[in-house]
Amino acid sequence: MRAISVKNLSKTFKIYARPSDRLKEFFFRKPLHSNFAALQGISFEVLRGKTVGLIGQNGSGKSTLLKILGGLMQPTTGTVEINGCVSSLIELGTGFHPEFSGRANVYMNASLRGMPREEVDRRFPEILEFSGLEGFIDRPLKTYSTGMWVRLAFSAAISVDPEILLIDEALAVGDALFQHKCLQRLRQLQEQGRTIFFVSHDMAAVKTFCEEAMLLDQGQLAACGKPDEVCALYISLLAQRASQDRIVFRTVEGARARFDPSIYSQTMVGYGNFDVEISHVELLSARGETVQAVVSGDIGRIRIHLVAHRPVADPVVGVLIRDRMGNDIYGTNTFYENIKMGDWPAGRIMEVEYTLKFDLAQGDYFISVAAHGGRDHLGLCYHWIDVALVMKVLPPASHFAGHVRLPTKIAFREAPVAKIGRM
Amino acid sequence: MVMNLVLAEQDVFKAWIRQRFIQRYLIAQMVARELRARYVGSSIGLFWSVIHPLLSMAVFTYVFSYVLRVRFSEDTGVGSFALYLFCGMLPWNSFREIVERCATSITDNASLVKNLSFHSKTLQLSIGITSLVTQWIGLAVLLVVTIILRGSLPYMAPIVLPLSILLMLFGIGLGFLVCTLHVFFRDTAQFVNVGLMIWFYLTPVFYPAHVIPPKFQFLIYINPLAYAANIYRHIVLNNGFPDLFGLSVFTGLSAGTFLLGYWVYSKNFPAFIDEL
Structure with missing residues (x-):
């Protein structure tokens, strides 16, 4: 069952250089505007109950698409079919008035969203509880902090129970605890089989939260597929913009066709101009055995096999370790470590090995690898692999708190005088 | 053809009422x-909102009855001109407020x-209804003052209520037109302000209609607000039933303007969004 079906959708805006041009055009019937194509020939379908992430650079048409899906804007051409009632979380706190109490503003906001009074009455306790603003709800909104304001706005907005929910960048609100609550609420909606369409710049959120992702680029649908693959493509697109270089994209199909998938422990996507190609990546124990896991605090090796397809000058090879949420934990490369590997002629086969002490907390980690020309892969990129390896770190013999163990020495002795500072 | 048009308008009106019924809580x-x-x-x-009309009545009485000693009706009671003036100001102010605020209603709430x-x-x-409420408060003040100054109860006064609603529809209809225009041409609100100022002086609020020279009398016949001011005065001050000609012209103009504004607004609404 399709929740959203979009066929060949385009949206063109008329741009006038001066306001008076519009008047002249109206009276003299002479076109004075230029057209800006915000969306061009977009077609896609979203199945009921799916969560889809929409990513893309600023101005790529994400918000326009969301507004058209929400029925706030009419497409210039093409058709949009929506099955089910839609609620859009495009801007938070619309219609909030600082002089009125939080309660009055929630009621107003809910009725602007088309909720009848009885339903607002019914949902109000839930909204209040979600916002965690029990003590403040009857105070005027102007006395709220920005964070409280946003929490109230989000709570009011998320209280709706739509079949299809459109969200624009609205998740990055409030403190960590509140963000956690928001994600929980969205997960709950997911479990209830709601369709969620989610615009974000936050790759980590898209990867963890969405089942599918779409990439919009300059008003066109550039990719559609698994979130990690589409996100990798997006990052590569940004790199391409930065370097203005010829870049080969490897979509999933491309990657599977070109590489033996068994080499990699995960489906992955690479990009780059492939002057140097990473052919294989492996994790080795200190004794040189191929492993999938290391014990926290042990020495391990990441070995990268490369092939130079064209002659390259002074290439740099790097690794990046990321946690399950996509946060960068540690990364380094031959440039940072001051290692010069010289010029490689075409056809050279290389092996670069990193020996690391894995002082990491227990958990799953992703390893990205890259070969590039400059100091990082955002410049001239030969080959970047987003998830080359999945590595498990096993619990350490002696416990520590946090993500990493820092080299620590502890000394103690009896002190002759008490030193008192400002604490 | 004509029947169809009327039917279509009825449908439009029905749809409008139904929508408003769903939205009544939001409007409230x-x-x-x-x-x-x-x-x-x-x-x-x-x-x-009670003090404001009371004070303006008091100051009108002082200026026109004691300073300028204006007298142009047969009625020579104290504050007669003030009552006359206030009776004309009431519909005008309400109308002006609606049109002025409607003009920027879309852009302000983009x-x-x-x-x-x-x-x-x-x-x-909601702009219209808000203005209606303040108008009714003013009307209540006017009635109380009339009773005090004249010692008689203008029992025809309730007829003003449906008229004030018609006036509101006229204002909203015009408001629909100017706010649509304002989205595309942001000079419209300024133009509306100037236009309303001129319109105010062309409407017999400060002066009675019969002092206008005959060659300009047509201005009264094409001005809905002149009908409104006359009808209000006739009901409140003379305690008479409004003449049917004026009433039907006013009703027709109000309903027509409202439907026209509604239609223009609805037709252009999809284009609004792109311009905001």
Whole structure:
């Protein structure tokens, strides 16, 4: 069952250089505007109950698409079919008035969203509880902090129970605890089989939260597929913009066709101009055995096999370790470590090995690898692999708190005088 | 053909009423908020809307009855001119407020119209109703003062209520037109302000209609607000039933303007969003 079906959708805006041009055009019937194509020939379908992430650079048409899906804007051409009632979380706190109490503003906001009074009455306790603003709800909104304001706005907005929910960048609100609550609420909606369409710049959120992702680029649908693959493509697109270089994209199909998938422990996507190609990546124990896991605090090796397809000058090879949420934990490369590997002629086969002490907390980690020309892969990129390896770190013999163990020495002795500072 | 048009208009009107019925709670909230926002933080609140007309009546009485000694009706009671003037000011002020505020209603609430799929016509309607409420408060003050000054009860006064609603529809209809225009041409609101100022002096508010020279009398016949002022005066001051010609012209103009504004607004609404 399709929740959203979009066929060949385009949206063109008329741009006038001066306001008076519009008047002249109206009276003299002479076109004075230029057209800006915000969306061009977009077609896609979203199945009921799916969560889809929409990513893309600023101005790529994400918000326009969301507004058209929400029925706030009419497409210039093409058709949009929506099955089910839609609620859009495009801007938070619309219609909030600082002089009125939080309660009055929630009621107003809910009725602007088309909720009848009885339903607002019914949902109000839930909204209040979600916002965690029990003590403040009857105070005027102007006395709220920005964070409280946003929490109230989000709570009011998320209280709706739509079949299809459109969200624009609205998740990055409030403190960590509140963000956690928001994600929980969205997960709950997911479990209830709601369709969620989610615009974000936050790759980590898209990867963890969405089942599918779409990439919009300059008003066109550039990719559609698994979130990690589409996100990798997006990052590569940004790199391409930065370097203005010829870049080969490897979509999933491309990657599977070109590489033996068994080499990699995960489906992955690479990009780059492939002057140097990473052919294989492996994790080795200190004794040189191929492993999938290391014990926290042990020495391990990441070995990268490369092939130079064209002659390259002074290439740099790097690794990046990321946690399950996509946060960068540690990364380094031959440039940072001051290692010069010289010029490689075409056809050279290389092996670069990193020996690391894995002082990491227990958990799953992703390893990205890259070969590039400059100091990082955002410049001239030969080959970047987003998830080359999945590595498990096993619990350490002696416990520590946090993500990493820092080299620590502890000394103690009896002190002759008490030193008192400002604490 | 004519029948079809009338039917279509009826359908439009029915649809409009139905939508408004669904949205009645939203409108009620908007009006309540609007009235409260006006006096938020003030200690006597809505009471200001009683004080304002009372004080203006008092100052009109002083200026026109004692300073200028204006007298142009047969009635020579104290404050007669003040009552006459206030009777004309009441519909005019309400009308002016509606049109002026409607003109910028879409652009001022751009974030609402752009981001929420609610019936945006509730904005204009709540402006109209808010102004109607203040007009009725003014009307109540006017009646009390009339009774005190003249010692008689103008029992025809309730007829003013449906008329004030017709006037509101006229204002909203015009408001629909100017706010549509204002989205595309942002000079419209300025133009509206100037236009209303001229319109005010062309309307017999400060002067009676019969002092206008015959060659300009036509201005009275094409001016709905002149009908409104005359009808209000006739009901409140002369305690008479309004003449049917004036009443039907006023009704026709109001309903027609409203439907025209409604149609123009609805037709252009999809294009609004792109311009905000």
